Amino acid sequence: MSNIQSNDSMIKNVLSKQIGKYLISGFTAFGIEYSLYLLLISLLDVYYVLASVIVYSIVFWFSFLINRIWTFKSKGPIQHQLFKYSLLFTFNLIFSNIVLMYFLTDFLGITPYLSPFIKMGFVVCWNFLFYKFVIFK
Numbered sequence: 001m002s003n004i005q006s007n008d009s010m011i012k013n014v015l016s017k018q019i020g021k022y023l024i025s026g027f028t029a030f031g032i033e034y035s036l037y038l039l040l041i042s043l044l045d046v047y048y049v050l051a052s053v054i055v056y057s058i059v060f061w062f063s064f065l066i067n068r069i070w071t072f073k074s075k076g077p078i079q080h081q082l083f084k085y086s087l088l089f090t091f092n093l094i095f096s097n098i099v100l101m102y103f104l105t106d107f108l109g110i111t112p113y114l115s116p117f118i119k120m121g122f123v124v125c126w127n128f129l130f131y132k133f134v135i136f137k
Helices: 002-043 048-071 078-107 115-135
Strands: none
Touching: 002 048, 002 115, 048 078, 048 115, 078 115
16 A cells, blocks of 8 residues: 555656646746747837737747756657647647737737736646647656
8 A cells, every 4th residue: 555655646746846847947938938029019019919929939949848858858759749749839829829819908908918927827727738648748
């Protein structure tokens, strides 16, 4: 019985470390993304949806590599992971960076300075599950 409890606590420990690393890497990526977003919409007067798409595309490689190497320490085939990551990226690009940003800002009237934070709340939840169980398993 103690062996089962030991394995269970080890799994919980690994999972909590991964969640912590995922949040650190995610906040870092979001910091880069949001800084560039502010630069585009405030200084260069780029439409907020277009700015969101541009910066999300720029942060793609940083996020993929930090999650693959540091967060999940994956040794799987990079080509397969990159393909799956690209599919999730495309979904996030269309749904969260276009549809959700538009919905939050134009439909609900939330300022384009706040809506990226709300958007990321959604993205963080489903991305971790996909990273953990599909992409970097």
